[in-house]
Amino acid sequence: MSDSLDFNPVQAIQNEDAWVSVIQKMDEAYADLVQSQVEVEEKNVELEEAKSFSDSIQSAMNDVLVVCDNDGIIEGVNRALTELVGESESALIGRSILTFIAPELHDKVQGFYERLRAQSVRDYELELQGKSGSVPLSVNCTARLNHRGKSVGMVLVGRPLGELQRAYKELNIAHAELQLAQQRLIQSEKMASLGRLVAGVAHELNNPISFVYGNMHVLRRYTDKLSTYFDAVASGESRDALREMRENMRLEKAIKDLNSLVDGTMEGADRVKEIVNDLRQFSSAQVSEKASFDLSHAVHTALHWIMKESDFAVEVVDNIPRPLEAYGHAGQIHQVVVNLIENAVDAMAASETRRLTINASADNDGVLLTIRDTGSGISADDAPQIFEPFYTTKPVGMGTGLGLSISYGIVSQHNGELSIDNHIDGGAIASLFLPNRESADA
Template structure:
């Protein structure tokens, strides 16, 4: 049996243990609470940061943002909508979307939600009632789904059309300026090539003009003699006298010559007209409709004029068939051909052998024209830069470096191809490919034809 004196002290120690364990549990619970409190505060801070991040994005947006539920009641807006409507966020939230839309567009808006079930809505034009009248907007709408994927509303983003239109206008103006600058560039390069051709053309015009002059002088002399003879007839001179006059002035020969003198003069005038027409075609700023044209004529006139102007003699191997048509703008292609031939001649300035070879054929519906020279070729690092505007290896004043870049643009616009490469047996080969004339494409005319 236990001693009565021992019992109270035992009871006391077990109740102390119980208290200690209760206090320990409370301490633990308190520590847990403090820990959770810290976590909650951290989460709160993160949430606050995320909220202010999204709020700053929304307020920075110049586009209007509207979030609404499936019945069209507005649940969220951004400051762009507040500014546009003149209402603040608390006034806007809870409003029905159609109340913000101009009456003529309400039916359209009513259909948005059902339409969204099928597809997103893009660039739909509606008008919102703004504080200073209606404002046209281009709207994009996306569905808003809950976690289970059910449609619970929509998000609309609208860009004021005025701003869009201004951006389009600016874009159009910039585009027009670039186009104008490009046209001027093409024109100035054309004028530069034309300038180089003028010496050849002047020489070309000289020929027919000088024989027209010669013929006219002869005709003038014959006219004087005939007038003297008719005066003698009118004065009633004897037959013998008139015969003697005819022989002395060699009138019979003059009369026989008259026809050929007139024909020759006409021919000379025709030649002048042809040259002027060629020049007009080349220098024209007006772009005519694309059409079939005589490629052989384009190549030959370009070659003729350039060769006329070149000082050193050049051996020309002309393998161009007499009948070759292509499709496009003859004047522009003439400009390309002039530049290719001119480049070839320029390249051979210091070469001992100056040989220019021209080949052309129709192959698989395309007209292929090649210019080959016996110059030094093109250095590796220059090859990749040939079509860059202003790339030139010629001395100042001798080349603008625009020839190939403009030619490339012209050929691309024609759906053709232009390539320049070193030939394996020396020199450079330039290759121009264009659509052949549809009728001739079937005949496949080649050099041997």
């Protein structure tokens, strides 16, 4: 009876709740512990992956990598250094980096520590003592900082100069080959353009040559007559006989014609010389110095050649002042003008109205030349690509796609501007601007 009277239900419930609370706290602590364990394991995996990643990068590096403390004691190296000096990584760690540096450079390497406080050391040449002798290196050195930003050492990365020199040599060879290929490409395009003009040039040469040839035939006949007359004079013919001979052979007229025939022959020869000089200037592979030249002569020569060779008639509106002084390589600009006029004429092949309008003007900055056609203009798809190499809208066999690309490069080398746009009234208009000598030099 007394035991039952001592039992307190409230106290029992409170004790049971306390144990439940303790058990819950233990479960929460265990869950936290498990979560922490999982996070630690994940961090360990990440650290292992990061270390593996770092080791793989260092192993793949061809450059020498050395990690030192502030006293120059090696704390880490990569495969490139172990192969260079012929020792393992474990054998190198803990040794001074000066062990592998030429003695005369020790002071300079020790001076790195002072320099690293202000800035990194870039492209410094050192000699590393390798297993096969001294190896010159181009070294970059940076400070190694801890999580507080305090310097705890330095990192040196060096590349053997032999590799750099070989790379530079290969680069120079590749650059020279590229320049040669570019020159051949330009010359090839010039010859392609010249080939299209051969018929017109041949016709142009034929006129003065025919004129000279005809004059020489007349001069030969006159020479025969004069030889016959002078032979008669030398043989002692009478005055009456000589007078009759002069009248029959019309020597007075022949003598009067001599100066005209000689002048005409010289004029024809000079014209041939001019045409040959224009061809030589256009086709020459040699690049002369920039100089002042008559742009109107280059335009009219190109225009004359192309019109002679054209399969259809084109109305030409010529508003170019003569002379028109420009500055640059006359032969190269001549090539640009030929390409622009050729493209303008070709663009009008299917047009009902074929009109080529050429304008030019000069001011204090330079010379502006515009060439407008009445063709179909430039489509929206073609416009962004017209200056790209090998891009052409002409049928196969009618164009290489290099003319405008090379022309753009030539004008850029002259510090000029070349653009081709659709004209507001139809057709396309090409604009070529060449700066004068002062603007080009500036």
